[in-house]
Amino acid sequence: MPDAEPPIIQVRDLDFFYGPSLALSKINLDIRRRQVTALIGPSGCGKSTFLRCLNRMNDTIPGTRVAGQILLEGMDIYAPEVDLAHLRQRVGMVFQKPNPFPQTIFDNVVFGPRAVGLARQRADLDEIVERSLTQAALWDVVKDHLDEDAQSLALGEQQRLCIARMLAVKPEVILMDEPCSALDPIATLEIEELIAELKAQYTIVIVTHNMQQAARVSDETGLFWLGELVEFSPTQRMFTRPEQQLTEDYITGRMG
Amino acid sequence: MPQSLRAAFDREFDDICDKLVHLSQMVDWAIQRAMTALLEQDSLTAEAVVANDGDVNRLRFEIEEACIVLIATRQPAASDLRSVVAVMHIVVELERMGDHAAGIARIVLLMEDEPLLKTLKKFPKMGELSRQMLADVVQSFLKRDPEWAREIAGRDARLDKLYHATIDRLLKFMVKKPDAVQRCTYLMWVAHNLERIADRSTNIAEQVVYMMTGDMNELNV
Numbered sequence: 430m431p432d433a434e435p436p437i438i439q440v441r442d443l444d445f446f447y448g449p450s451l452a453l454s455k456i457n458l459d460i461r462r463r464q465v466t467a468l469i470g471p472s473g474c475g476k477s478t479f480l481r482c483l484n485r486m487n488d489t490i491p492g493t494r495v496a497g498q499i500l501l502e503g504m505d506i507y508a509p510e511v512d513l514a515h516l517r518q519r520v521g522m523v524f525q526k527p528n529p530f531p532q533t534i535f536d537n538v539v540f541g542p543r544a545v546g547l548a549r550q551r552a553d554l555d556e557i558v559e560r561s562l563t564q565a566a567l568w569d570v571v572k573d574h575l576d577e578d579a580q581s582l583a584l585g586e587q588q589r590l591c592i593a594r595m596l597a598v599k600p601e602v603i604l605m606d607e608p609c610s611a612l613d614p615i616a617t618l619e620i621e622e623l624i625a626e627l628k629a630q631y632t633i634v635i636v637t638h639n640m641q642q643a644a645r646v647s648d649e650t651g652l653f654w655l656g657e658l659v660e661f662s663p664t665q666r667m668f669t670r671p672e673q674q675l676t677e678d679y680i681t682g683r684m685g
Numbered sequence: 686m687p688q689s690l691r692a693a694f695d696r697e698f699d700d701i702c703d704k705l706v707h708l709s710q711m712v713d714w715a716i717q718r719a720m721t722a723l724l725e726q727d728s729l730t731a732e733a734v735v736a737n738d739g740d741v742n743r744l745r746f747e748i749e750e751a752c753i754v755l756i757a758t759r760q761p762a763a764s765d766l767r768s769v770v771a772v773m774h775i776v777v778e779l780e781r782m783g784d785h786a787a788g789i790a791r792i793v794l795l796m797e798d799e800p801l802l803k804t805l806k807k808f809p810k811m812g813e814l815s816r817q818m819l820a821d822v823v824q825s826f827l828k829r830d831p832e833w834a835r836e837i838a839g840r841d842a843r844l845d846k847l848y849h850a851t852i853d854r855l856l857k858f859m860v861k862k863p864d865a866v867q868r869c870t871y872l873m874w875v876a877h878n879l880e881r882i883a884d885r886s887t888n889i890a891e892q893v894v895y896m897m898t899g900d901m902n903e904l905n906v
């Protein structure tokens with residue numbers, strides 16, 4: 430498939446340091462619009478660090494330093510004039526453990542829109558709640574209990590609520606760090622289905638420890654190893670005839 | 686595949702390879718016996734080859750089934766997946782080689798005691814060449830040697846040459862001796878079966894190349 434559109438994110442010679450220690454080294458890759466990009470690799474190879482670079486979540490950790498560039502629609506996200514709240518609205522994140530706020534389902538979903546001033550009127554908020562929950566495949570389950578405590582939901586539902594909460598602010602890119610690792614197999618498959626649906630409108634980058642999951646959900650896959658991007662290939666190729674011996678060895682369980 | 690499944694996969698794939706070798710030996714036996722039956726006009730041996738074909742088929746399905754189970758339970762990827770897929774193709778080729786051997790044996794039964802022809806001289810050579818290709822290509826699979834596989838596929842040209850020379854002579858013979866048409870036709874079928882056996886070794890060689898490199902190409906085109 431020829432790339433009709435330019436990539437939404439371009440990463441150029443990215444280095445990342447925790448204090449003196451180099452966690453990412455010379456990362457170069459393009460993230461394509463409305464595609465699912467999976468990041469795999471052994472524990473500690475830098476997947477989460479890389480993901481957090483994409484919306485500057487690492488900035489909250491003291492002593493960290495970035496070199497190189499990350500361009501979102503051509504804009505350098507590390508440029509001094511960048512508004513962090515706006516960046517994180519455009520590039521949303523879903524975490525490993527579902528982390529709904531101890532509030533009602535409704536309040537969870539409207540938290541972002543209220544905070545960034547996207548909507549204030551009840552009718553607008555209602556509209557956002559329905560749209561977001563529908564997109565997160567949760568509307569039919571919760572539409573009659575919107576005023577119930579979000580934390581009373583099942584774990585898989587909580588994770589979908591967190592996705593809805595993020596969708597409520599209309600992001601362009603969704604980052605997911607092992608979004609299924611706390612979920613049972615059924616809830617995992619539901620999230621995977623959801624990813625396939627969200628792909629129609631959003632760009633998704635997912636970190637996963639489960640190689641089969643990467644194979645199932647993604648269009649492109651990157652393998653990280655000791656802070657370096659070893660291979661970045663179309664997923665079908667990655668899992669049938671990878672280019673690098675290291676990828677081959679990792680995928681076939683010979684190391685890692 | 687997670688590292689923890691690696692050893693189990695290796696063990697199960699080794700078992701499959703052992704069975705594949707066994708299948709190739711059964712097929713080699715069938716080719717060798719079919720040729721003996723032809724050259725010695727020995728219908729008992731020919732019948733044994735035909736009877737053996739059912740076992741070849743059964744072992745092929747057994748190996749295919751084991752491959753399917755391996756895919757379902759271990760979810761192999763990359764070279765592991767290509768290896769399992771290669772085995773599934775290779776056992777089909779082996780089974781069909783068995784059919785060709787049984788085909789030769791059936792012709793021997795049809796020919797009964799009709800006298801053999803002098804053109805038969807080239808048949809033992811064709812039989813030997815195709816058996817050697819089969820033995821080597823199975824070794825190239827076990828040794829995971831795509832270069833050797835390519836070399837083996839290259840030998841197919843010699844067999845093709847022998848085949849065309851044989852057909853030529855049989856045709857000329859038929860023109861000269863119309864009463865030998867039936868015998869000549871039978872022998873053409875035999876030659877055809879031998880030529881196909883060698884072709885199938887070439888197909889196996891292609892699978893070895895695919896397994897090792899991921900390249901899906903026809904060799905000898």
Ligand SMILES: Nc1ncnc2c1ncn2[C@@H]1O[C@H](COP(=O)(O)OP(=O)(O)OP(=O)(O)O)[C@@H](O)[C@H]1O
Nearest residue numbers: 447452470471472473474475476477478479490638
């Ligand atoms: N807050 C931090 N301070 C210092 N070092 C860190 C910090 N977070 C991560 N690291 C280090 O950076 C490296 C990359 O860690 P990271 O969490 O990005 O790996 P990962 O690939 O996401 O691993 P996992 O699969 O276990 O989640 C590791 O060596 C880790 O110890």
Ligand SMILES: [Mg+2]
Nearest residue numbers: 476477478606
């Ligand atoms: Mg991580």
